[in-house]
Amino acid sequence: MSDKGTNKDKIRESGLTYDDYASIDDGNRYELAGGQLELMSPAPTLTHQMVSSEMYETIVQNCKKDYIILYAPVDVILSETEVRQPDIVLVHRERMQILSNRGIEGAPDLIIEILSPSTLKRDKIDKLKTYADYQVPEYWIVEPETGVLEQYIQIDERLELVNIFHGNEPVSSSNITCISFTMAEIMENIPDLKDRS
Numbered sequence: 001m002s003d004k005g006t007n008k009d010k011i012r013e014s015g016l017t018y019d020d021y022a023s024i025d026d027g028n029r030y031e032l033a034g035g036q037l038e039l040m041s042p043a044p045t046l047t048h049q050m051v052s053s054e055m056y057e058t059i060v061q062n063c064k065k066d067y068i069i070l071y072a073p074v075d076v077i078l079s080e081t082e083v084r085q086p087d088i089v090l091v092h093r094e095r096m097q098i099l100s101n102r103g104i105e106g107a108p109d110l111i112i113e114i115l116s117p118s119t120l121k122r123d124k125i126d127k128l129k130t131y132a133d134y135q136v137p138e139y140w141i142v143e144p145e146t147g148v149l150e151q152y153i154q155i156d157e158r159l160e161l162v163n164i165f166h167g168n169e170p171v172s173s174s175n176i177t178c179i180s181f182t183m184a185e186i187m188e189n190i191p192d193l194k195d196r197s
Helices: 018-022 046-063 093-098 117-133 183-187
Strands: 030-033 036-039 067-071 076-079 082-084 088-092 110-114 138-143 148-155 158-165
Touching: 018 030, 046 067, 046 088, 046 110, 046 183, 067 093, 082 117, 088 093, 110 117, 117 138, 117 158
Parallel strands: 110 138
Antiparallel strands: 030 036, 030 082, 067 088, 076 082, 088 110, 138 148, 148 158
16 A cells, blocks of 8 residues: 555655545554654553553543543544544533544644653654644643653644643643642552563
């Protein structure tokens, strides 16, 4: 189907749209970046999944009255040529018109990505720029091994790093006032898993 070239996570087809993306049924997961398919990594680590699950459950407890909270895989359709699958997404209930059976059609109120070694550059460079370009108001990047949360807020058409939360410092957001937890509370439920070779 494609020439994978030197970058093994990119498939060199361009000019694709959401309809092309949605018609692919080859057992792999992709994102659509600027009309180009990007093959997503194999399943994330168990630590990644547990951090994602803990964050999701904590946010649901505090915010479900005001927000629709979804977790991967869910398509965030920013345009016909830009489709992303973040780990966790919040959409205010007053903006439910951007929800459809296809996914979220527009910028959510908050996007959360849990880092994996294979997604580090994509999440911290490519997606940061994409989410800024499409006016996502707030973006969090979480490092699951250290329990560090980087908070980016839309300022002057850029997502700017405005805070870093770690340990017992309360995570807060001026955009999403129901947020109320610490990364220590998230991490205390994550067992220390050993790598097996």
